[in-house]
Amino acid sequence: MAAGMHQVPRRKLGSQGLEVSALGLGCMGLSTWYGKALEEKEAATVIHHAFNNGVTFFDTSDAYGPHTNEKLIGQCIQGLPREKIQIATKFAITQVDGKMAVRGDAEYVRKACEDSLERLGVDYIDLYYQHRVDTKVPIEVTVGELKKLVEEGKIKYIGLSEASADTIRRAHAVHPISAVQIEWSLWARDIEEEIVPLCRELGIGIVPYSPLGRGFFSGKAVVEKLEENDDRPQRYPRFQDENLEKNKVLYQRVAALAKKYNCTPGQLALAWVYHQGDDVVPIPGTTKIPNLDENIGAAFVKLTSEELREVAAAVPEHEIAGGRYSEELVKHTWKHVTTPPLSSHVAPK
Structure with missing residues (x-):
């Protein structure tokens, strides 16, 4: 179907009342990491086009830039x-001696929020995430400060x-968490065993980032070449030469199925994520209007449960290279981070 013919529907994220468009727009690539940054006028065109087609959920972070x-x-x-x-932004990622560091102490949380409000030019942030978990600060301390920011009206909803x-689970006991943002796509499925069922048990929405495998399933680095200054190969091993060659087979399988379903490979990969539940709101990013239209079109690709299984089977976990x-960067992902017990915390004097 031609994209842009329908308005993107809406979905609820979490059980506190946050409602967003069922597809969001990941805004990181507008200014960093995936090639040339857009001028303000070009970026505004993308955001306004998204809004005019029913995409109202925009995702950024203080770390982007x-x-x-x-x-x-x-x-x-x-x-x-x-x-x-609905504006979603994030705090916690900093740099120490040129390396990534993470902070979740109360004083930092508050300052980061106030700085983000100023940069965004808004009075409140709809959804405020801790971008990565601080392994030195109990999550109860971080969420305790976020709870105060909710009470003050500076943020509406809390995410991780x-x-x-x-x-x-520990965060949710301090204040309800509305959304967990985490990587979920045809080639990132490890959250399905534990994280997804827990979010459903607690009534937390799931926001898959990189639902197209960082653009891989829409043809980035397979059909389209990466730009000179695109740092995907440095950050993501699946884009490195030998791995990329092996992974192209996965793309070709998805592309063959897309023909059968009368959509593009990217639409099929995104529709697969979108169909994982009505509590799932993927946030694909793009800098180009035709790609945005293609992503919006994915919300209208219909797949049965059997077809969803067929798509998933085309990308078996053991065949993914890298x-x-x-x-x-992997040290800061969910399998590798634990937050210390609250009893270990000494409040600053």
């Missing part, structure tokens, strides 16, 4: 009705990203 992406989004949403858009099941992150 750092800071430049939030400023860009703040400029691009000027002129859109604030009550009709790349958090383990234990961390999610890990999902480089060694440095």
Whole structure:
């Protein structure tokens, strides 16, 4: 079907009342990491086109740039009705001696939130995530401060990203978590065993990032070449030469099925994620209007449970070459992070 013919439907994220478009727009690539940054006018065109087609959920982070992406989004949403858009941003990722570090202490949480509000030019953040888990600070301390920010009206809903099941459960006991943002796609399925059932038990929405395998299933690095300054091969082993060659087979299988379902490979891969439940809101990113239209079209691809199984079977886990992150970055993902017990915490004087 031609994209853009329908408005993207809406879905509830979590059980606290947050409602968003059933597909969001991941905004990171507008200014960082995946090639050339867009000028403000180009980025605004993408965001306004998304909004006009029913996409109202925009995802950024203070780590993107750092800071430049939030400023860009703040400029691009000027002129859109604030009550009709949902802004999600994140805190916690910092740099120490050129290496990634994570902070979740109360003082940092508050300052990060206030700085994000200023950069975005808004009075409140709809959904505020801890971007990565701080292994030195009990999650209860971090969420305790987020709870205060909710009470003050600075944020509406609380989210976590790349958090383990234990961390999610402990966080939710302090204040209801509305959404967990985590990687989920045809080639990132390890959350299905533990994280997805827990989110459903607690009434937490799931926001899959990189639902197209960082663009792989829409043909990035397979059909389309990556730009010179695209750092996917450095950050993501699946895009490295030998792995990429092996992974192309997976893409070809998905492409063959897409012909059968009368859609593009990217639409099929995204529709697969979208169909995982009505509590699932994928946030594919793009810098181009035709790709955005293609992604929106994925929300209208209909698949039966048998067809969903057939699509999943085309990408068996044991055939995926390479890990999902480089060694440095994988240390901060949900399987590798634990938050210390609250009893170990000494409050700052």
